[in-house]
Amino acid sequence: MNSAVLVFPGINRERDMARTLRLVSGREASMVWHTETQLPQGTDLVVLPGGFSYGDYLRCGAIAARSPIMDAVRAHAAKGGLVLGVCNGFQILCEAGLLPGVLMRNQHLRFICRDVFLRVERSDTPFTRGYNAGQVIRVPVAHGEGNYIADGETVARLEGEGRVIFRYSSPDGIVDPDWNHNGAINAIAGIVNEGGNVLGMMPHPENHVESVIGSTDGRGLFAGLVQHFEKAA
Amino acid sequence: MPGLVPGFAVLAPVWECRGWLRQPLSRRMYKPGPRARTVAMIPNEPKITPELVAEHGLKPDEYQRILDLIGREPSFTELGIFSAMWNEHCSYKSSRVHLRGLPTRAPWVIQGPGENAGVIDIGDGLAVVFKMESHNHPSYIEPYQGAATGVGGILRDVFTMGARPIACLNFLRFGDPKHPKTRSLVSGVVAGIGGYGNSFGVPTVGGSVGFHTRYDGNNLVNAMAVGLAKTDSIFYAAASGVGMPIVYLGSKTGRDGIHGASMASAEFGEDSEEKRPTVQVGDPFSEKLLLEACLEIMQKGCVIAIQDMGAAGLTCSAVEMGAKGDLGVTLDLDAVPTRETGMSAYEMMLSESQERMLMVLKPEKEKEAEAIFRKWGLDFAIVGETTPSKRFIVKHGGDIMADLPIKELGDEAPVYNRPFVETPKLPVIAPDSVKPPMSIADALEKLIGTPDLCSKRWVWEQYDHIILGNTVQRPGGDAGVVRIEEGPKGLAMTTDVTPRYCEADPFEGGKQAVAEAYRNLTAVGATPLAITDNLNFGNPERPEIMGQFVGCVRGISEACKALDFPVVSGNVSLYNETNGRAILPTPAIGGVGLLNDFTKSVSIAFKNEGDVILLIGETTGWLGQSLYLRDICGREEGAPPPVDLAAERRSGEVVRDLIGKGLLTAAHDLSDGGLAVALAEMAMAKGLGATLDAAPKSVPAHAFWFGEDQARYVVTVKAADRDQTVAQAKAAGVPMAKLGTVGGDMLAIAGERAIKVSVLSNRFEGWLPAYMAGSN
Amino acid sequence: MPMKARVYVTLKSGILDPQGKAIEGALKSLGVEGITSVRQGKVFDIEVEATDRARAEAALKAAAEKLLANTVIENFRVEVIG
Amino acid sequence: MPMKARVYVTLKSGILDPQGKAIEGALKSLGVEGITSVRQGKVFDIEVEATDRARAEAALKAAAEKLLANTVIENFRVEVIG
């Protein structure tokens, strides 16, 4: 699997992401500066990592979404190429129009960093084939604006088309306001686009891939992607 | 006192101070010296009056010293420069004499106090760079921005030296929770620390939060940053070479925080909220770019010298670069990138705009460095050069605005050996003279939900503590632990001090602060290597306060020597008082330790049913100054627990050895709240209970469970490992006693009401969120 | 010719505003009476260099559409002060 | 009587506005011409229930001072629309 990690000014989890990709796929990811207009030849997976692109000033992800490299990302997605946006990456994808909706301030208005539980809603996507449907994984979040909102129609479509991939839940997989730390509508933690090839999610699976650092629950996502490309090859 | 103090400090490290103290006052009269000369000064400057001098925080004899030094009246800009260089914050004039007693050397120390941050060697060609710094006053005036820029400043100190920051900590003290300002200060400060660190992208892995009415008008915000560098590429402030370009990098200069450094050295009065000096606003985004750009040009070999602009911005950084390198510096302010129009030389020299750096670059690499800075979207300007003259010359609009002897600006700063009185000793409180007002179980339930002992989760969950993917031990235990690169080494860090002990007995309190840091590092399995300190006190011009300062520093010094735990960096914050009421003496200690294998680190959480719980160290039931005495009996009294440093070392060595051998399943040091509180914390961390034997007959039960004797730990071992563990402690001459067994969902002390661990957790986790929501 | 202008960006009605909600609650607990609803928006004070007012307005409209507002959830209004 | 009002909160002059700075840069790279300076502020659309305009204004001023503005670094202006 050849991955390209996009680097916008102010992004700060690009190293975490690159390390995880190397650990799980055995290959170095290419780091792609925001002013580039093309992705490296042969890129399978484009990753928009977490951080505070442009300081999160104006709106999270707004300025980065208008960077030169984003046209190349759009083209990659239009051809069915896989795109993964995590945290600020998710916000950028929404601002860029590659995913619907917006991420608003957490309902309690505070930044929050803690482990949360995610219910994996389907396992038949390239992003989740490493998990079973209904499986609950523990991964960390670290964000101040992860409260997913979209208009009623959009949410209905997302639900109807099975495009909600991850949902905040209790350790037993029960969706409940007490376990939805940011107040996201329908406890949405991650969604895909219509084509199913662009995933945006708030939690950080890349920070839970080593047992010595606490948990390996995030590994399935990357391992699944590797499998996906192996099978394709 | 020639060569009194090797430069200890910080934003403006001091060099050597000579002469000043030896001269009797009568001799320090103005007489034009050989250096006197006429300088073209612009005409429209304010006239220097005694009032203006006083407004700059300079005492009449200090001003006289300036006249002696330069042989003429200073210009307004020069007065500003002197006030910045000679204020308490930058010159350490009240503290220097005492700081020299601190041990600063060890084979593993690469750089002690005197640079932007201390540097220690951790093997494999790697160095750890760290320092702690206060932003107390700015955080009281504007909590969010004050705290944020405090974090920004300390991060710059660390990456200026060529280190990539890998962790942050913060030490916070607030006033009485019932004080009307406390809640909003907590909320603003915590959000500010998170707002800066989270965006910059460094994990905040530890700290400390406490409350006391003596911090009502003076909260404490001390931020610590830790970075990782290669031992062969550490960067310093000293310039070298004549005619080298001096380069300004980073954000533009505005009128931020002018007089900020002077403010940090002035006592607050009733009107402080009206005075509202220009507040510095932090821009973590720019700082992150500055970090990446600086590390990139350092790696490309462009940098000869580098200094961040902190307190008193351009003044301190430029003077220091020159003075340390035995060179003069000429600055041309017309080249300084400014954000506002019409800034005067005075304003530019004193501005504390954030996210700026000054560098001397290798001339042949200038273009390359500039390209890197432009790529990161940062300002880059050549603003001056080094000269052979040893003078500090500032030009603006074609005029010379300042022309001062550069070495003397630092060297000749006044140094005071201020009078002090020692804090009187308090009586030792006999354990059986304290009558328990409630049962052990009731007292534990109450204590665990008090402001000082409750969980600080509400705070540290607002900090990204996992970014970089190396956090092995998150906040909530004894020390934060991060993996170093890909391992196997790990770094542990903690911040500690018990201000009520320092108030009761500064010397013992100073010792205890160091000992507790040593213990917290040990409890996670790390070998303590070095400390940074942040000495927060009241007005040093009052002999009692000076006595607290001197006592604490002596205690710290003694403990550091006994524990091989040198001081490599630090910061002094004085004048923390309002209307004559000082804060509790609060010498915060930031400790750093090394684990050879981070996977061996143990946490405080109980692990397995059936594990045996052991107490390490001697228990006499010391109740003087304990939280039990204060919060259960309502008495803030008595001598604090003495610290036997030899015992501290013995206990520590045994614990580290046992952890290294993989024998311990959990470890926790004993501090605030004593044994019962520590056991409750271990139980709550896993949601697993314990059955505990009754207190031994020799100590009253409440004193046994809540006394705060030092040099103690609670550890757990698998039942099968018990004998080996006990034998090892015995061989080392360290007392070890069985306390009970892990298991169940209750904390059950023989003969006491058993408490459900979940009940304890609710109380422990409940207080702070409820307080912040305004509902208690 | 340098001109001063303002761009207002406000949430479309129907879009939830967690900040506004939180402020409403906070005002109540601070004892400020009578405030029944709060919605938070942004205002940009902009200096623009253009040959005439119409051009300035065009530039501001472009700024708002391209960046200042997220038109999925926000409305904007441009006001050239002169 | 229900009334609509607006509170504007803007940074005091001289206070650094990192957001404005970043937006300025972004507009330049998006090719929006002529914009020389951007400063970002907040606007609150508020509904207030008061017996008369003066009282509404008083409530809004209290809200701004206590919560909406950080008066150390921000100015505010209250505008009752009616």
Ligand SMILES: Nc1ncnc2c1ncn2[C@@H]1O[C@H](COP(=O)(O)OP(=O)(O)O)[C@@H](O)[C@H]1O
């Ligand atoms: N301001 C803070 N920032 C981060 N972590 C904190 C803060 N305050 C407390 N903590 C964490 O909470 C835990 C308990 O703190 P404390 O009671 O001071 O520990 P100890 O008694 O071991 O020194 C520690 O892990 C500490 O790092």
Ligand SMILES: [Mg+2]
């Ligand atoms: Mg501890």
